[in-house]
Amino acid sequence: MTVIGAGAVGAAVAYFLAREGWTDVQVLESGDPSSATTSQAAGFVGQARPTVERARLTMASAELFASFERQTGYTMDWRQVGAVRLALSPSAELELQQIADTAAITGLPVSFLTPRELQEVYPVLEDISTVRSALWSPTDGYLQPNSLVNAYLQAARDLGVTVSPHSPVTGIEVTDGSVTGVTTPHGHHRTELVVDAAGPWAGAVAQLVGIELPIIPVLHEYFVTETAPGWSSDLPCLRVPELQVYARGEVGRVLCGGFEHEGTSLDPTSVQLGSRLVPQPNWEVLGQFSANLERFVPGIGDLGVSSVFRGWPGFSPDGRFIVGPVGELRGFVMAAACNAHGVSGSAGLAMALVESLGKDPSPYVQSLSPDRFIPRTWDWEEARRTAQAVYENYYPMPGSPATAH
Numbered sequence: 001m002t003v004i005g006a007g008a009v010g011a012a013v014a015y016f017l018a019r020e021g022w023t024d025v026q027v028l029e030s031g032d033p034s035s036a037t038t039s040q041a042a043g044f045v046g047q048a049r050p051t052v053e054r055a056r057l058t059m060a061s062a063e064l065f066a067s068f069e070r071q072t073g074y075t076m077d078w079r080q081v082g083a084v085r086l087a088l089s090p091s092a093e094l095e096l097q098q099i100a101d102t103a104a105i106t107g108l109p110v111s112f113l114t115p116r117e118l119q120e121v122y123p124v125l126e127d128i129s130t131v132r133s134a135l136w137s138p139t140d141g142y143l144q145p146n147s148l149v150n151a152y153l154q155a156a157r158d159l160g161v162t163v164s165p166h167s168p169v170t171g172i173e174v175t176d177g178s179v180t181g182v183t184t185p186h187g188h189h190r191t192e193l194v195v196d197a198a199g200p201w202a203g204a205v206a207q208l209v210g211i212e213l214p215i216i217p218v219l220h221e222y223f224v225t226e227t228a229p230g231w232s233s234d235l236p237c238l239r240v241p242e243l244q245v246y247a248r249g250e251v252g253r254v255l256c257g258g259f260e261h262e263g264t265s266l267d268p269t270s271v272q273l274g275s276r277l278v279p280q281p282n283w284e285v286l287g288q289f290s291a292n293l294e295r296f297v298p299g300i301g302d303l304g305v306s307s308v309f310r311g312w313p314g315f316s317p318d319g320r321f322i323v324g325p326v327g328e329l330r331g332f333v334m335a336a337a338c339n340a341h342g343v344s345g346s347a348g349l350a351m352a353l354v355e356s357l358g359k360d361p362s363p364y365v366q367s368l369s370p371d372r373f374i375p376r377t378w379d380w381e382e383a384r385r386t387a388q389a390v391y392e393n394y395y396p397m398p399g400s401p402a403t404a405h
Contacts (some may be wrong), residue, residue, distance in 0.1 A: 001181050002191040003027045003335075004169050007038035008145060008342045011152035012109055012350035013317040013335050017195075018159035020354050025161045026191075027153070028184060030168035030201075032272060034149035036133045037199045040255055040311030042222055043142040044237050044246065045344040048099045048135065050403030053364045055106045063398070064347040065143055072158070074151035077144045079231055081248075082142035083124055083237040084113070087133040092242050096135045106208035110137045122238065124230045125213060125296045142237055142248060145343050166245075172208045172332075173219075179209070179331030193331045196352070200277060200312040200335035203268045204324075209329055214317050214383035215337050217271060218391040219264040219279055221310035222257020223286050224250055225303040241395030245290040247291050254300060257309075258289045261393060265388040269380060293403050313340045317386035321349055323368040324356035327339065333357070334370045339390060 003014045014027045049055040065078040072397050087093045089189035092273075095140075103110040113121060113134040114221070121136060152372035153163055156271055164184075172194060173181035181190045198205045228249075235249035245258040264279075270276070286308065294300045316322055316337035326332045335353050338345065352368060355361045 001025045001193045002189060002193070002348065003195045003197055003200070004163065004182075005029060005197035005199055006149065006153065006163060007036060007197070007199050008031035008034070008041070008282060008346040009199070009335050009338055009349055011149045011156065011161060012193070012346035013195055013197055013353055014161050015152045015156040015159070016347070016350040016354050017070070018156050018161050021129050023160060024109070025156070025164045026189065027156070028169055028182065029163070029165045030040045030164050033153055033163065035313040036147050037313055037333055038145045038149055040220075040309045041145045042246070042255060042309070043145050043343055044239065044248070045142055046239070047135045048101060048103055048110055048140070050095070052102055053107055055102050055108060058279050059106060059108060059339070060125050060351060061345055061347035062139065062141070063403065068151060068155075069070050072151065072155040073160055074154045075147060076151045078141060078143045080139060080141040081234055081236050082121070082136065082138040083239065084118065084137070085137070085239045085241065086131050087135075088240070089128050089292070089324040092117055093133045095241065096133050100135060108137065109133055109139060111262055112136070114117040120237060124235065126298060127296055137210060139145050143343070147345070148343060169208070170207065170273070174209055174329065176239070177330055179339045180331065189355065191280040193333065195335050197338070201271060201273055202264075202269050202314055202321070202334070204273045206334070209332060211326060211329065211332070211374065213322060213360050213370055213373050214268065214335075214378060214380070215314040215322065216268050216316070216387035217277065217312035218315045218388055219256070219310060220259070220313055220340060221286065221308060222255060222289070222390070225256070225300070226255040226306050227252055228254045228300070228303055230388065238394070240292065243295070243328065245289050247293050253298045253306060254303065256289050256293050258292065258299070259391060260285055263388045265384050265391075265393045267317075267380070267384060271280040277312045281310060313342060315339050315387040315390050317390070319381045319390040321368045322370045322373070323349060323352050324361070324365065324370060326374065327371045328374060328376050340394065350372045354371045361372060
């Protein structure tokens with residue numbers, strides 16, 4: 001079995017396949033592991049979701065992150081600092097209640113904070129006069145994406161997985177409707193099963209075997225400030241959905257990002273294997289994120305910027321992962337379209353992939369099948385616009401299409 005891609009998703013898939021007894025698993029990565037989109041992730045792990053399926057998937061991931069070092073000896077630098085989500089309007093309060101109701105079904109501990117409790121939990125928030133409700137999720141947290149990938153891969157190696165960096169796939173051999181091998185600049189590898197976990201390049205990998213899937217790279221970026229007193233790494237993760245902004249402490253600095261109302265996406269048919277996708281920082285967008293956070297923390301905008309991170313997570317038009325075997329080509333399996341959940345949902349996504357290869361996958365896992373887009377009855381440009389809209393509505397309000405994620 002060959003896994004293409006050694007980011008968060010590919011590394012998780014390799015580990016879980018090996019853990020479930022799959023043998024002779026190899027991972028092929030065009031560069032260094034976690035060097036592309038995964039390395040640009042903020043690392044937030046939020047389990048409070050509007051739907052039961054997505055909540056359970058992320059809860060499964062968080063449970064693994066919390067126990068991984070104890071089980072394997074390798075650290076993911078998991079920090080269970082909790083998370084606060086703020087509502088500034090009646091409609092946002094309804095969303096928080098919907099999330100709380102879902103949490104009650106899944107068993108996720110959440111509670112609503114009083115203004116005094118909010119300032120105790122998040123003391124650097126100086127102005128909370130516009131906050132109507134605050135939802136506290138104590139078992140949320142964050143991790144370091146590079147540590148996540150390294151831990152997955154080290155544990156996978158212990159189970160017999162081989163990892164080959166700087167081995168870009170240039171071709172996939174198909175014989176009589178079945179995958180039979182892959183080609184890299186270093187030679188040909190025989191394999192009967194390929195898992196496409198190539199992130200924003202996953203669509204280009206699928207096209208090597210004539211399969212068209214709407215995996216749309218959408219730009220996401222955030223920044224880290226210079227020194228900010230009071231912003232320790234033990235502060236909870238903060239989200240303000242109405243302002244499309246998030247933040248947390250990062251070693252005495254502020255990590256701040258968000259989701260643009262007018263996103264930027266790539267034409268997926270133009271994304272070439274091996275191409276470098278390194279956009280320039282959009283200072284106007286980053287400045288708006290800072291201004292939105294400054295409503296609660298005056299002076300944030302006066303801090304200097306120490307670093308900017310930006311990447312191209314893959315989105316699907318319906319906001320769901322694309323996971324499982326492709327019906328029309330035996331041995332070709334997808335693990336893509338993470339919809340900006342590649343890090344936080346990596347374990348849950350990998351579990352779903354393993355389940356999809358079994359005899360009786362659940363209705364939820366079946367709903368993630370790539371076959372929902374095959375044969376192609378959709379338009380590329382419309383798929384791009386719709387997937388970009390999923391990004392733009394990443395923080396959904398009650399009743400919006402995005403709540404189906």
